[in-house]
Amino acid sequence: MQIFDYEDIQLIPNKCVVRSRKEVDTSIKFGPRTFKIPVVPANMQTIIDEPLAIWLAEHDYFYVMHRFTPETRADFVADMHKRGLFASISVGVKPGEFGFIQQLEEQKLVPEYITIDIAHGHSQVVIDMIHHIKLHLPDTFVIAGNVGTPEGVRELENAGADATKVGIGPGKVCITKLKTGFGTGGWQLAALRWCAKAASKPVIADGGIRNNGDIAKSVRFGASMCMIGSLFAGHVETPGKKVEVDGELFQEYYGSASQYQKNSHHNVEGKKILLPVKGKIADTLTEMQEDLQSSVSYAGGRDLSALRKVDYVIVKNSIFNGDQY
Numbered sequence: 001m002q003i004f005d006y007e008d009i010q011l012i013p014n015k016c017v018v019r020s021r022k023e024v025d026t027s028i029k030f031g032p033r034t035f036k037i038p039v040v041p042a043n044m045q046t047i048i049d050e051p052l053a054i055w056l057a058e059h060d061y062f063y064v065m066h067r068f069t070p071e072t073r074a075d076f077v078a079d080m081h082k083r084g085l086f087a088s089i090s091v092g093v094k095p096g097e098f099g100f101i102q103q104l105e106e107q108k109l110v111p112e113y114i115t116i117d118i119a120h121g122h123s124q125v126v127i128d129m130i131h132h133i134k135l136h137l138p139d140t141f142v143i144a145g146n147v148g149t150p151e152g153v154r155e156l157e158n159a160g161a162d163a164t165k166v167g168i169g170p171g172k173v174c175i176t177k178l179k180t181g182f183g184t185g186g187w188q189l190a191a192l193r194w195c196a197k198a199a200s201k202p203v204i205a206d207g208g209i210r211n212n213g214d215i216a217k218s219v220r221f222g223a224s225m226c227m228i229g230s231l232f233a234g235h236v237e238t239p240g241k242k243v244e245v246d247g248e249l250f251q252e253y254y255g256s257a258s259q260y261q262k263n264s265h266h267n268v269e270g271k272k273i274l275l276p277v278k279g280k281i282a283d284t285l286t287e288m289q290e291d292l293q294s295s296v297s298y299a300g301g302r303d304l305s306a307l308r309k310v311d312y313v314i315v316k317n318s319i320f321n322g323d324q325y
């Protein structure tokens, strides 16, 4: 297997077939719905909350609500449906989560999407949860993860997952690789390619995306959707706490397995960083879409399918042309 990451790849252009980048269609069908771009903000407590979820759903962006205020999730589903919007929530795998799925069934609250959000998703308890959701909420689109191997993808798909999420430890606030020695950090794009080749259903690339061009690269190597945390942290609408340092405004971004999320020092695999506050999320999403339209035009196509077969070169750290940043 060839090993590379986002910064080691450059895609090779084909003849342009559009007169304007505005002609390019960046939409993606994912599960029962079609979204404007193949991007979803990470289901982390410093990245998404209910107002942002509503805004994203209203504007045809995919979202996944986090699972860290578990008692609010049933009301969240009801509220989204009352507004005529799709509901997309996260669950864990502890015993109470199995009961929560049954509670949703009893209350006739059927989310359109459920993400099983676990650090080490290639596990029997995740397979059990997939079976459980499919038994009680058969119409829900189930995303399961995270995994970092083709075996993980295949097992979760065979258990009934409708999509899998790939990425063990490439995240900006991740310390899994330091604490455990395991992960896809530093070779996430190659791991994505490895996993996507084995997949027969959609794959989400999760973690390690640092530049808008990495979205095009993810699509090239098999992603239907990109989950992104750090690029979204620090917006007006993202819920991380705003803090002032030497007169400059920053926002907290912390890992879901950090002590700040867990309120515990056990099995910590995440850290907290401060990122400069950088304006409205709508502008960032628009920029991502425009950059992706440009990517497709370089690929010589009119929609995302053009990216999937484009040629590429691997040159270590080529993206910065030898510069640091």
Ligand SMILES: NC(=O)C1=CN([C@@H]2O[C@H](COP(=O)(O)OP(=O)(O)OC[C@H]3O[C@@H](n4cnc5c(N)ncnc54)[C@H](OP(=O)(O)O)[C@@H]3O)[C@@H](O)[C@H]2O)C=CC1
Pocket (backbone or CB within 6 Å): 092, 093, 094, 117, 118, 119, 120, 146, 167, 168, 169, 170, 171, 174, 176, 206, 207, 255, 256, 257, 267, 269
């Ligand atoms: N994408 C990534 O690389 C990573 C993501 N995260 C994020 O952190 C959050 C917390 O994840 P997680 O700790 O799985 O969730 P939970 O704290 O809900 O734990 C999941 C369950 O699995 C058990 N478990 C067994 N082995 C592992 C293992 N290697 N890692 C984690 N749990 C294990 C846990 O028991 P016990 O705690 O007793 O062992 C617990 O019962 C999630 O949002 C996840 O996405 C965390 C790390 C890596």
Ligand SMILES: Nc1nc2c(ncn2[C@@H]2O[C@H](COP(=O)(O)O)[C@@H](O)[C@H]2O)c(=O)[nH]1
Pocket (backbone or CB within 6 Å): 042, 043, 044, 146, 167, 168, 169, 170, 171, 172, 173, 174, 175, 176, 206, 207, 208, 209, 227, 228, 229, 230, 231, 254, 255, 256, 257, 258, 269, 270, 271
């Ligand atoms: N190892 C850990 N990974 C984490 C933690 N909290 C979240 N995550 C993962 O990171 C991505 C976001 O990555 P980014 O590079 O875009 O910032 C997120 O979707 C999770 O999969 C954690 O505490 N530890």
